[in-house]
Amino acid sequence: MIIAIDGPAASGKGTLGKRLAAHYGLRHLDTGLLYRGVAHVLLSAGHPADDRVRAAAAAAALDPGRLDEDALKTQAAGEGASIVSAFPEVRAALLDVQRRFAAAPPGAVLDGRDIGTVICPDADVKIFVTASAEERARRRFLEFRARGLAVTEAEVLDDIRRRDARDTGRAVAPLRPAADARLLDTTALDVEASVAAAIALVEAARR
Numbered sequence: 001m002i003i004a005i006d007g008p009a010a011s012g013k014g015t016l017g018k019r020l021a022a023h024y025g026l027r028h029l030d031t032g033l034l035y036r037g038v039a040h041v042l043l044s045a046g047h048p049a050d051d052r053v054r055a056a057a058a059a060a061a062l063d064p065g066r067l068d069e070d071a072l073k074t075q076a077a078g079e080g081a082s083i084v085s086a087f088p089e090v091r092a093a094l095l096d097v098q099r100r101f102a103a104a105p106p107g108a109v110l111d112g113r114d115i116g117t118v119i120c121p122d123a124d125v126k127i128f129v130t131a132s133a134e135e136r137a138r139r140r141f142l143e144f145r146a147r148g149l150a151v152t153e154a155e156v157l158d159d160i161r162r163r164d165a166r167d168t169g170r171a172v173a174p175l176r177p178a179a180d181a182r183l184l185d186t187t188a189l190d191v192e193a194s195v196a197a198a199i200a201l202v203e204a205a206r207r
């Protein structure tokens, strides 16, 4: 079984992806880490994220097995990711690794922005997860604070809005629900209730 999870920044995609993978015995890929990894290569070498040629080279050379999640889950890497991910060459270079991951047995959960629309258009189940921007900013702010990262909730909200606008407005693989995606709004749901709702959507899709 292949489960595709898409949605805007900090909507809970990764949390649901991990939990659904554990529940159904599938592997999980957080595809945002790939784009964050590309941005991190550029930023850590002192180059701007909008250096298209370097971004394409970094994507082609990326080793998905060696991504340091802690270093990549920063605001700077997220912002950089939303810039490099708009370059078609970057997306093309990362396509195969995602499709291969999805196709390997026993199946997988992938989360990102274009899983249901581009990477796995034939996924068995597609979930588009949303929450209000304010609630997403609150959750991401708490996460950053727990990790000791210095940032305000207002900055996080700004960042989320800017990235969502870039991700929905780009020409290639924009963020949008696939026509056959099931919508899950978690604004008023805690993690456990969100997981239960997602499992119910998977079960409904399999019937």
Ligand SMILES: Nc1ncnc2c1ncn2[C@@H]1O[C@H](COP(=O)(O)OP(=O)(O)O)[C@@H](O)[C@H]1O
Pocket: 007, 008, 009, 010, 011, 012, 013, 014, 015, 016, 139, 140, 142, 143, 186, 189, 190, 191, 192, 194
């Ligand atoms: N339903 C929920 N209620 C409260 N907090 C949540 C919920 N879902 C996720 N979170 C928390 O919100 C933050 C963002 O979730 P995450 O799964 O990383 O989102 P995404 O992968 O979409 O960026 C994390 O700190 C996570 O623990």
Ligand SMILES: Nc1ccn([C@@H]2O[C@H](COP(=O)(O)OP(=O)(O)O)[C@@H](O)[C@H]2O)c(=O)n1
Pocket: 008, 009, 010, 011, 031, 032, 033, 035, 036, 078, 081, 082, 083, 085, 086, 111, 112, 113, 114, 115, 163, 167
């Ligand atoms: N499949 C994907 C996944 C991420 N991305 C880009 O990578 C950025 C970071 O993605 P992410 O999933 O790690 O971001 P969060 O939702 O975790 O904050 C997004 O803002 C998108 O620009 C993408 O274009 N396509």
